[in-house]
Amino acid sequence: MIIKTVKSLSQALLLVALTLVLHSCSNPDEGSAIETVVYPSDVIPFMDQWKILLGDGTHTDEVEDYEAPNFFYVANDGEADWVVYKTPNAGVTSRTSSNTRTELGQIEHWTPETGGKLTGTLKVKHVSTSGDARAAASYSVVVGQIHSNEGNENEPLKIFYKKFPGHSKGSVFWNYEINTEGENAKRWDYSTAVWGHDMSVVGSSPKTYPEEPEDGIELGEEFSYEINVYNGIMYLTFMSAEHDTVKFTKNLLQSEFTSKAAIPKQILTLYVSLGRDGIERKNAYAGEIQYFKQGAYNQTNGKDPEDNMVWSTGSAIYDGDIAKQYANGSYTEVWFKEATVGPGTAPN
Template identity: 35%
Template sequence: MLEHDHLSRFLSHRHSLCQPLYQSLRHPLRKPLIVALSALAVSSFGVSSMAAAEGTPPAQVFDLTTWKLTLPMDADGDDDVDEISVGELQSYQHPDYYYLNDNNHLVFVTPNSAFTTPNSSNARTELRQMLAGADDAFGPKAPEQNFALASHPEADRYAQIGGYLNATLRVDHVAERTDKPDRAAAYSVVIGQIHAGKDEAVLAQDNGFGHGNEPLKIYYKKFPDHETGSVFWNYERNLEKDDPERIDISHAVWGNDWSGSEDPGEAGIALGESFRYRVEVKDDVMHLTFASDGHPTRTFEQNLADNVGPDGVVDEADHPHGYAGDWMYFKAGSYNQCNTKPESGACLGTGVWETDLQHGDYAQVVFSELDSGPVE
């Protein structure tokens, strides 16, 4: 039913006469012409081919004043992934990838095969925290845009110490086809992150920071033949990219961690089933809470300024000071884990959204709640 609803929505705003023009105009800079075309479609046919573009922008329902958006496309043809700034986001929506549904819930959709950011093999429709908001005076690496741990040697330069991210959501769809189902990330989507900054200036200090690693990635993963999926979170050791010890340490919430392939059954979370997470970084410690009706609430704690895991065991392979020297930011949305690199051979998808939608080659995540802020 979820896939049928999405397909019906897709067909409702894809009138054949307007489709070629519409495909070339899906960018915020082209909004005036899109509005004009929408009016023409209504007057000529009684139904707009771009009905979704006439709805309420998500920022009118969710507080998105400290977020920018990355999209899985290059609509302006500049060979770079499209990003929507904080200011633009306040009136922006995309009829396929980023919109409000009929319940005013925020929908993120990401095809398997799509345009990606330079440092990633995976497409995303994802929000990136920007703590300075719409102030264009600060770039994404500026201290005013990011948070730090209390142990950071220059913590007082940053917008805040730690912070929180709350989300209530459901995953409606994950990629169903891959040639490499044994890969840990197969059939999964990342729905929330803490990302450390990739920063040449920090790397130059030679303290082992600035690599741009991820102290937190929250996943949902479901195999096509399973009734339910698993929710788990990963911590990435804070090491340089080429270090063979730079791996993700995975922790199961409901069902399996990312290496498990058994059917989680009643312990898992079904597609379309709502659950909640809260990420709170206070001083140096990351506190995680996961809750869902009918499932046990799970909590975890990990100090991000040392190399002790949530089980209290020292990880000798990790940086001894964790992420203490990094600046960080939250991310949330649909970060599809289907690898798009041609040489990987892992990702099935054509890159044509109409076809990929019909084949199930995409991820879809729906948020009914999403908010963030400083920790009291």
């Protein structure tokens, strides 16, 4: 009786094993490892509130579960996943710019009076290694901004990272663009240093660079920013583990640049030779619709610096061939680990 039971059990087990083998053969892919795609929206889950423009001109309003190899994707540095924004010196640009970007644009709009808040924790991995040291925008990238959606469509805020070739450390600074009354050709940006230099510190010749900033930020060094617009006042906070926290306040409803006498010396150095010596309307950006942008807005381009020593950087663009630009350092790359967007809040 015991022998028969064991024999019957063995036969049953053999039948089960044979069935599993046959099933496996009929489904050769079953049981193999399934590669899981990690999307930028898995790392920073606010992508439903944005649209995006890539450096090759691709744009989409559906950023959830979306990636674009070579422009917008996820990378891991061994400790965490990061959202990568990468864009060449030359590609397809937006309607109002000569510079390429792989950058989010906020779908919801607001006014300075109603406010908004944007935060980001990032590290800049690469800026263009070609450019003209005399041109203020060379070797830089904008990693966050506020953009107006009406009037002259100026920018009350652009946050930059800039590093000259051969330097270990670069600078973080922010620019405020005046909102001129009527005709906009005389507008200018006023630049304020966070760590390192402001935008006005340039080289004396195309390949002669200024002194390296002692308190600068290295490529790959993590830092954070918070842009908080509340009741018409812009509150900026910049944080880094290796640097003191720095804060700024700027009124977006009342201008401090309403006369020629109020134009800062920095502007007389950078812009007046270009005919940019305008003044701002008294109520600055009051009542104008605004929105946030975040990512990598490359500030280098192939335009001749002799035409504009602020924004034309003469960078190498390899006839617009993106693969060649990436291979030869003619691109910018920014990694974000964390970011949030929402309404403005009362400052602490």
